[in-house]
Amino acid sequence: MKILVPVKQVAVLDEDFELRDDGLDADPDFIDHESNEWDDYSYEAALQIMEAHGGVEVVPMTVGPEDAEESLRRCLAKGGERAIRVWDDALTGAGPATVAKLIAAVARREGADMVFAGTLSADHSYAMTGICVAAELGWPHVAVVTALEYQPGAATATVHRELEAGLVEKMTVECPAVLTIQLGINQPRYASLRGVKQAKEKPVDELSPADLGVSGEELAASASFRLRRMFKPARGQAELIEGTAAEQAARLASIIKELRGAA
Amino acid sequence: MSGILVIAEHRRGVLNPATLETIAAAAALKQVKPQPVAVAIIARNPDEFVGQVNAAGVDEIIKVAVPTDTFQSDVYEATVAAVVAARGPAVVLFAHTVDTWGYAAAVAVRGGFGCATDVFAVRYEGDALVATRAGYKEKLHMDLDFPGRQTVVLTLRGNVFKPIEEPGSAAVSAVDAPAVAARTAHLGYIEPDQTGDVDIAQAEYMLSVGRGVGEEDNIEQFKELADALGFTLGCSRPVADNGWLPKSRQVGQSGKTVVSCKIYVAMGISGSVQHMAGMKHVPTIIAINKDAEASIFSIARYGVVGDMFEIAKELRNHC
Ligand SMILES: Cc1cc2nc3c(=O)[nH]c(=O)nc-3n(C[C@H](O)[C@H](O)[C@H](O)COP(=O)(O)OP(=O)(O)OC[C@H]3O[C@@H](n4cnc5c(N)ncnc54)[C@H](O)[C@@H]3O)c2cc1C
Ligand SMILES: Nc1ncnc2c1ncn2[C@@H]1O[C@H](COP(=O)(O)O)[C@@H](O)[C@H]1O
Numbered sequence: 267m268k269i270l271v272p273v274k275q276v277a278v279l280d281e282d283f284e285l286r287d288d289g290l291d292a293d294p295d296f297i298d299h300e301s302n303e304w305d306d307y308s309y310e311a312a313l314q315i316m317e318a319h320g321g322v323e324v325v326p327m328t329v330g331p332e333d334a335e336e337s338l339r340r341c342l343a344k345g346g347e348r349a350i351r352v353w354d355d356a357l358t359g360a361g362p363a364t365v366a367k368l369i370a371a372v373a374r375r376e377g378a379d380m381v382f383a384g385t386l387s388a389d390h391s392y393a394m395t396g397i398c399v400a401a402e403l404g405w406p407h408v409a410v411v412t413a414l415e416y417q418p419g420a421a422t423a424t425v426h427r428e429l430e431a432g433l434v435e436k437m438t439v440e441c442p443a444v445l446t447i448q449l450g451i452n453q454p455r456y457a458s459l460r461g462v463k464q465a466k467e468k469p470v471d472e473l474s475p476a477d478l479g480v481s482g483e484e485l486a487a488s489a490s491f492r493l494r495r496m497f498k499p500a501r502g503q504a505e506l507i508e509g510t511a512a513e514q515a516a517r518l519a520s521i522i523k524e525l526r527g528a529a
Numbered sequence: 530m531s532g533i534l535v536i537a538e539h540r541r542g543v544l545n546p547a548t549l550e551t552i553a554a555a556a557a558l559k560q561v562k563p564q565p566v567a568v569a570i571i572a573r574n575p576d577e578f579v580g581q582v583n584a585a586g587v588d589e590i591i592k593v594a595v596p597t598d599t600f601q602s603d604v605y606e607a608t609v610a611a612v613v614a615a616r617g618p619a620v621v622l623f624a625h626t627v628d629t630w631g632y633a634a635a636v637a638v639r640g641g642f643g644c645a646t647d648v649f650a651v652r653y654e655g656d657a658l659v660a661t662r663a664g665y666k667e668k669l670h671m672d673l674d675f676p677g678r679q680t681v682v683l684t685l686r687g688n689v690f691k692p693i694e695e696p697g698s699a700a701v702s703a704v705d706a707p708a709v710a711a712r713t714a715h716l717g718y719i720e721p722d723q724t725g726d727v728d729i730a731q732a733e734y735m736l737s738v739g740r741g742v743g744e745e746d747n748i749e750q751f752k753e754l755a756d757a758l759g760f761t762l763g764c765s766r767p768v769a770d771n772g773w774l775p776k777s778r779q780v781g782q783s784g785k786t787v788v789s790c791k792i793y794v795a796m797g798i799s800g801s802v803q804h805m806a807g808m809k810h811v812p813t814i815i816a817i818n819k820d821a822e823a824s825i826f827s828i829a830r831y832g833v834v835g836d837m838f839e840i841a842k843e844l845r846n847h848c
Contacts (some may be wrong), residue, residue, distance in 0.1 A: 279665045281820050292669060319838060363638060365765070385630070390664045391802075392646050394634040401638035406712035409631035424716070428783055429627050432776070436768070439710040448631075450770035474709025490637055490644035491673040494659065499670045504816065504832040513637070514833050515843030518815060521831060522758070525792055525813055 267418040268323045269312040270378035272343060272369045272399070275334040282296060289495045290359075301337045306383025308447035308455035310416055312382050313345045313455075319418045327372055329357065329365045331344035335470055343457035343463035349470045350376075356482060357468060357475070362390075363490040366398030371478035379418070381444040387409050393446075400444035407444040408437065413452050416441070438486040454487075533558060534618035536609060537582050538628060539572060540600070544581045546759040547624035549692035551685055554651060555622055556586030556693060562653050564619070567591055568699070569612045571605060571706075573598050585695035591616070592703045602632040609636050610644035611707045618680060620658060637682040643675030647802065649686040653775045662686075666799055667824035668683040678745035682724015687806065691819040725777025732761035733791045735811075739765035739781055739804075741818070741837055751796065754841050755801075757848040763787065767796045781807040800825030 276299065282363070283296035309326060316322040321376050326341035327350040328334050336434070338349035346509070351369050373381055381403075383396030400407035412434065413426035427435045449491065475485055507514050531626040533555040537672075548568075555566045556641060558670070567589040568582045575592035582590060591612060594606050605628075613636075621636070623629040625647045650661035657674045660683055664671055675681045729735065735762035736755040742748060755762040762778060769779040780787055782803040787793065793811040798804060800823055808814070809828045816829035817837050828834045833840055 277665065279668050279822070281822055283668070283822070285669075289630050292665065363644065366638070388666070392634075392644055393630045397631065398638050399821040401635035407631070407635070408713060426719070427627070427631075430782060432784060434719040434721075436716040436719060436745070438714045438716060441713075446570070456581070465713040490634075490642075491660070491675055494674055496664070496669045496671045499667070499827065501662070502829065503828040504826045504829040506832050506834065511835060511839040512843045512846075513846060514835060515840050518831070518833065518840070519844060519847030521815070522794075523793060528848065 267321055267380045268325060268376060269315065269368075269378060269380045269382060269488060270373050270393070271305070271312050271324060271326045271341070273309065273326050273328050273337050274302040274384070274387050275299050275328065275330050275337040276387055278389070279351045284489070285496060289497070290351055290493055292494055299333065299336070301340050302384055302387050304388070304447065305337070305450060307451050308384050309341050309344065309375050310452045310454040311370070311447055314452065315418065316345065317322060317418060322418050322424050323347070325376060325378070327352065327369065329353065329360070329368050338470055339465045340457065342468045343461040344455055345461075346468075348468055350473060350476065351470055352473045352478065354474045354476075356485070359493065360485070361489050361491060362392040362394040363398045364485050364488045365418050366395050367402055367480060367485065367488045368401045369395070370402035371480050372473070372477075373399065375478060379442050379490040381405075383444065383446045385446045385448045394414050396444050396450065398447035403444070405442050406440050407446075409446045410448045411445045414451065443508055500502045530617045530619040532567060532616065532618045533564065533620045533622060534612065534616060535568045535622045537568055537570045537578060538624055538626060539578060540628075542577065544578050544818050545624060545626065546692060547626065547687045548582060549584060550687065550690040551622045551624050551691040552582065552587060553586050553693045554685055555620075556584075557690070558620065558651065559586060559655070565589065566716065567616060567618070569593055569609070570705075571595055571608050572591060580700060583697050583699050584693040585697040587697045587699040588703045590699045592701065593706050595706045596702075597711065597715075599715040600628045600631070601715070602635070603709050603711045603713065604633050604706075606632050606639065607707045607709040610640055612648050612704050613640060613680060615704050621682045621686045622677040623682070625686050629684050633682055633684050640680065641679030643681035644683070645681075646684045647686050649681045649689045651683060651685075663802075666801065668822050669829070683695050684695060686802065687834050688809070722776060725775050727761055727763055727777070729763050729778060729780065730788050732787060733789055734758070734760040735763045735780075735787055735790050735792070736760040736796065737763035737765065737798060737808075738768060738796050738837070739798030740767040741766060742773070745771070747838075749771050750768075751841060754845060754848075757845060760794065765801075780804060787811060795829070798825055798840065799823050808811050
């Protein structure tokens with residue numbers, strides 16, 4: 267029984283950043299990378315199932331360039347024996363539906379029984395990828411999962427789906443299934459130093475779309491949108507309070523006092 | 530393909546008011562490019578909602594009776610696909626909600642449609658439909674288009690398009706729901722925990738802390754500051770998820786909307802869409818964040834770029 271966990275290395279903008287000359291993205295000089303927060307929770311959910319039952323394999327995977335391997339090693343440091351990285355330079359800038367096509371191809375090739383994606387990516391926040399994977403595979407799916415009961419090999423899983431305003435829905439979903447895992451479903455573990463060291467030795471299979479039987483035409487056709495441009499939004503009207511911390515606090519205190527007096 | 534199809538959303542017999550915002554977006558597109566606007570109601574008893582979605586600008590209300598009271602992704606996916614096949618719209622609009630996170634993208638993949646989520650502006654440039662959404666924690670916006678796509682699915686951000694109040698005179702029709710076996714089943718709802726010590730929805734003055742608070746031990750000083758100011762302490766999601774404050778104090782989409790709030794002080798909160806969903810209506814928002822580009826400043830009336838601990842310490846001298 268195998269759980270595939272797609273993880274994303276997300277981009278974080280520096281406090282001062284500039285756009286690239288072509289206006290299609292931020293200048294890479296101002297971008298740092300980190301693991302997507304949601305994927306800590308999905309990976310933890312998979313590891314917990316692995317530890318509670320025999321015969322469960324957890325495989326983290328990513329679609330990303332060489333430096334995205336870091337996110338995979340970060341997973342392997344917590345558990346799991348191998349990872350998969352899919353890449354080809356032609357994938358630069360690929361959107362969620364294209365990434366999902368490749369994740370689905372890996373799920374098929376691996377004979378995965380479940381896919382646990384994150385609910386959202388912290389950089390582009392599409393909230394699409396996991397559901398697109400399910401559509402590619404023709405699998406049932408549930409988005410925004412905050413609790414999970416699953417016995418490996420069972421015909422259904424029982425999940426909580428987090429709705430708006432604190433309401434939760436309890437439901438069952440037939441397996442195999444794609445779940446998108448929400449923050450707070452568990453307490454993700456930290457990797458031990460030993461784990462980090464061991465992870466360096468674990469294999470990361472590198473695959474191209476062609477290895478997965480996905481052609482360049484199929485990838486191009488899968489794009490659900492084309493990016494025209496990125497731009498800095500016009501800023502709101504916030505009046506910035508300058509000065510030392512003491513001066514700033516004094517000003518804030520008087521603003522609050524005045525507004526409350528008026529209210 | 531032509532025309533705009535809006536998918537109405539409802540839960541437990543109540544129409545999601547965001548549906549009227551979605552209709553407003555459709556009506557605005559129709560103004561610049563004349564085309565029919567249809568609203569599909571997928572429900573066990575669609576008649577319940579017909580009157581409510583009959584807003585100015587809607588030409589047709591399509592009832593689709595399905596054998597389920599609750600959202601089931603398989604049923605909704607197949608049903609939207611059937612309505613699209615029947616009417617051939619160029620644009621399908623949904624509200625960006627937890628339900629549509631769970632199926633709108635699948636509708637697009639299966640139908641070979643274009644798709645963009647969490648869209649907050651949409652327009653035509655020539656014949657091209659252009660959608661605007663945000664990335665990088667709202668620090669950058671992006672314009673997207675959909676070359677070669679006959680049909681485009683968009684999910685629209687809430688509280689952006691002004692809902693239409695004026696009643697309309699739409700024709701009412703019906704489309705048969707396709708027969709599908711749902712592979713999910715509803716077991717029940719779990720109500721939000723109301724046992725919290727305070728109801729932040731009632732609070733007039735709030736001070737909320739976010740992940741910038743760093744660790745659990747730091748909460749106390751902000752609790753004391755809030756008390757001294759006569760403010761109610763709230764938080765963003767990571768603080769509640771970590772158990773540093775009870776879930777009942779969480780402001781935002783999956784927490785509470787601070788309906789009565791007059792002054793909201795946000796400390797160490799970046800301003801995610803989901804947090805802002807619960808507080809961006811507050812007339813006076815004061816943001817304290819060490820990142821000058823944090824998106825919370827885009828909705829704040831007053832901003833301090835600085836360290837929340839230093840400001841908090843200094844503020845204590847004034848109360
Ligand atoms: C379906 C769904 C529902 C959600 N519902 C909610 C919800 O109801 N409420 C909610 O809040 N979130 C919700 N979220 C989570 C949301 O996406 C964000 O992850 C969350 O709001 C981030 O919280 P934050 O701003 O505290 O943390 P971060 O985004 O990490 O921001 C921390 C901020 O603190 C600043 N900072 C750090 N140190 C300091 C310092 N010393 N002084 C000053 N500033 C400092 C940083 O510059 C940064 O801007 C939801 C997500 C999903 C997917
Ligand atoms: N490049 C990628 N490689 C692997 N998984 C990804 C990638 N992009 C997105 N995902 C998965 O999709 C989830 C949600 O991403 P998004 O649809 O961008 O909000 C992430 O938490 C990952 O599980």
